[in-house]
Amino acid sequence: MSNNKKAFYHRPKTNQSKSPMMRWTFVTLGWIFFVLGIIGILLPVMPTAPFILLAAGCWARSSKRFHFWLINHKYFGKFVRDWEESHAVPLYAKCLATVMMAASTAMLFYRLPTDMMWIAWLVAAVCSGVAIYLFRLPNA
Structure with missing residues (x-):
């Protein structure tokens, strides 16, 4: 070396x-x-x-x-x-994860039939919880 x-x-x-x-x-x-x-x-x-x-x-x-x-x-x-x-996560990773979760959730709302919309709401709630958890962690 x-x-x-x-x-x-x-x-x-x-x-x-x-x-x-x-x-x-x-x-x-x-x-x-x-x-x-x-x-x-x-x-x-x-x-x-x-x-x-x-x-x-x-x-x-x-x-x-x-x-x-x-x-x-x-x-x-x-x-x-x-x-x-x-337990630190880089800020860019937090932002990227949140954007990807939002985009995936938005696609569920767009693509799922009306009678299955509860799934999109469940995913939205879980993703919101994950985003809140991520942004409470320290930045790397």
Whole structure:
């Protein structure tokens, strides 16, 4: 490594399960959540951040190697570290999540038949709660 680039790796805080069965379950769930997060990058209707955070949580309980890889990842690392250290979310992520939830909810109101409009109202209430929760968190 060159002198002008310093290597700085964050050490994971893990709370690994003692049971091998639970560790394998958490490793598997971590990979499922990670793949869902990657799919969320490509599909606007699926979130990315919650799945990546779930993967980090699963790997913290099962695999130091995978957790270390994720918290030092080029794209996801800072986001995961900010969440693990102070439950902080970047302002742009809060805004983007709120806009995407509003757009998805608006599409439900537009597309659902009148007799199923209760679903759109339920989704609107849940999304409003999520947005309020997000904006109460500290900014990263």
